[in-house]
Amino acid sequence: MFKFNKDILTNNFRISQLIQKYNQREDYPIVDNKILTAKKAQTFNVPIPENLLFIETHGQLKPKLEILSKLDDSFVVKPSEGTQGGGILIVDKVSSTNDSDHIFHTTRLGSLNIYEFKHYLSGILSGLYSLKGHKDFILIQEKISNINVFHEISPSGIPDIRIIVLLGFPIMAMIRFPTLLSGGRGNLHLGAVGSGIHLQSGKIFHSIQNNRSIDIHPDTGKQLLGLKIPLWEDVLELAARSSEIARIGYLGVDIVVDKNKGALLLEMNARPGLSIQLANQKGLRGAINTVLKKAPPDLNYKDRVKWSLENIK
Numbered sequence: 297m298f299k300f301n302k303d304i305l306t307n308n309f310r311i312s313q314l315i316q317k318y319n320q321r322e323d324y325p326i327v328d329n330k331i332l333t334a335k336k337a338q339t340f341n342v343p344i345p346e347n348l349l350f351i352e353t354h355g356q357l358k359p360k361l362e363i364l365s366k367l368d369d370s371f372v373v374k375p376s377e378g379t380q381g382g383g384i385l386i387v388d389k390v391s392s393t394n395d396s397d398h399i400f401h402t403t404r405l406g407s408l409n410i411y412e413f414k415h416y417l418s419g420i421l422s423g424l425y426s427l428k429g430h431k432d433f434i435l436i437q438e439k440i441s442n443i444n445v446f447h448e449i450s451p452s453g454i455p456d457i458r459i460i461v462l463l464g465f466p467i468m469a470m471i472r473f474p475t476l477l478s479g480g481r482g483n484l485h486l487g488a489v490g491s492g493i494h495l496q497s498g499k500i501f502h503s504i505q506n507n508r509s510i511d512i513h514p515d516t517g518k519q520l521l522g523l524k525i526p527l528w529e530d531v532l533e534l535a536a537r538s539s540e541i542a543r544i545g546y547l548g549v550d551i552v553v554d555k556n557k558g559a560l561l562l563e564m565n566a567r568p569g570l571s572i573q574l575a576n577q578k579g580l581r582g583a584i585n586t587v588l589k590k591a592p593p594d595l596n597y598k599d600r601v602k603w604s605l606e607n608i609k
């Protein structure tokens with residue numbers, strides 16, 4: 297592990313000097329609520345995974361379940377205000393039985409019959425996974441098609457790329473590969489692998505799982521070190537562009553790469569955590585100071601990326 301030094305961003309500094317200073321309270325719902333994020337993203341022409349259905353009340357469960365039973369593709373169930381992978385369920389396919397019942401085949405919970413699946417959805421509506429603990433909505437989203445290099449590393453799920461964006465400038469990045477342990481979700485505290493990405497080259501240079509350094513993906517044994525993230529420029533530009541959706545100056549932007557659609561905004565976080573520093577073996581303070589002291593105002597997103605690549609080392 298790397299030594300504690302003054303470059304490390306601490307939780308106190310993160311809250312008092314970044315979140316409280318640069319993140320506008322009124323805009324929190326835009327990033328905390330995935331349905332609102334999706335709506336805003338559309339008005340800003342920011343590409344996102346396709347949302348197939350919203351379910352807002354228990355009364356809507358029956359008719360919407362009928363639609364879901366007939367989908368012949370995979371999909372993902374999400375609590376709109378969920379966080380850290382809680383409540384996310386990946387449905388690989390729906391099949392029908394002889395007595396015309398439906399079975400939902402999921403990555404994490406195995407096969408669920410329609411009553412079990414309805415019960416699961418009902419739990420989300422009741423707020424079981426909601427950030428604030430109150431009633432929630434359900435988002436049914438297309439399942440991202442994994443690109444080949446990523447599928448070979450983590451066949452259990454889609455990795456997402458977390459970029460810390462300060463005042464519109466990308467300053468640090470990591471990719472989170474799902475594991476069997478994390479149930480196909482790229483959330484570090486569930487046991488996903490986090491790999492630091494060199495901003496300039498887009499290559500992985502260090503990886504962790506459960507806060508310990510590792511070299512290979514634990515499920516597949518694939519080497520992570522040196523892997524170049526496909527479409528890296530697009531990913532950085534999308535992160536810088538997505539930050540324009542809300543007035544959240546210190547932001548975590550999560551991006552996925554779809555085999556057919558390229559880089560897409562998955563979600564945003566107004567209180568991004570600190571473990572990106574472990575994945576990168578590097579503190580955030582240096583990059584934060586560089587942006588706060590030197591970054592020029594009024595650049596467009598492409599120029600902000602260019603500036604970061606030249607100035608954040």
Ligand SMILES: Nc1ncnc2c1ncn2[C@@H]1O[C@H](COP(=O)(O)OP(=O)(O)O)[C@@H](O)[C@H]1O
Nearest residue numbers: 372378379380381382438439440454456481482
């Ligand atoms: N549309 C999708 N297709 C495939 N996997 C997904 C999809 N959406 C989310 N996931 C997986 O679930 C994880 C968590 O999803 P996310 O939308 O970031 O929710 P949370 O706020 O709970 O972290 C992602 O890291 C990814 O691995």
Ligand SMILES: [Mg+2]
Nearest residue numbers: 380381550563
């Ligand atoms: Mg997430």
